[in-house]
Amino acid sequence: MWRGHDSPTGHTEVVNMNKTLKNTLRTMIVLAAITLIAQGVAAAEGDATTATGNTITGDLGVGIALGLAAIGAGFSQAAIGSAAVGMLAEDGSKFGPALIFTALPESIVILGALPLFLA
Numbered sequence: 322m323w324r325g326h327d328s329p330t331g332h333t334e335v336v337n338m339n340k341t342l343k344n345t346l347r348t349m350i351v352l353a354a355i356t357l358i359a360q361g362v363a364a365a366e367g368d369a370t371t372a373t374g375n376t377i378t379g380d381l382g383v384g385i386a387l388g389l390a391a392i393g394a395g396f397s398q399a400a401i402g403s404a405a406v407g408m409l410a411e412d413g414s415k416f417g418p419a420l421i422f423t424a425l426p427e428s429i430v431i432l433g434a435l436p437l438f439l440a
Contacts, residue, residue, distance in 0.1 A: 355389075356386050356389050359378070360382045363378050383437055386433050387433045390432065390434070394429045397429070398426045401426060405419035
């Protein structure tokens with residue numbers, strides 16, 4: 322493992338990576354808040370449904386939840402996938418943990434699809 326002055330990445334690359342991660346985390350928090358608000362609005366208007374049982378806000382909330390879950394899983398899959406490939410390049414016996422960590426973000430999409438069945 323690289324430590325200290327022998328590290329192949331410079332200090333500026335690490336600082337830029339930290340800024341990118343912070344911005345990504347802030348964006349995900351804002352998008353999650355918007356999704357929760359949209360689902361709350363859809364749940365509050367559940368009593369005032371039309372004759373078909375669906376409202377535009379409910380459909381919009383479901384679409385936002387699924388879309389943001391897929392986008393979030395895509396971002397995390399990119400970072401985890403590249404880290405898993407690097408881990409496997411160093412030690413091929415760690416295929417099981419690499420596969421588990423790579424499959425974890427897909428559960429986010431499954432949970433994001435849950436409102437499709439609840440709406």
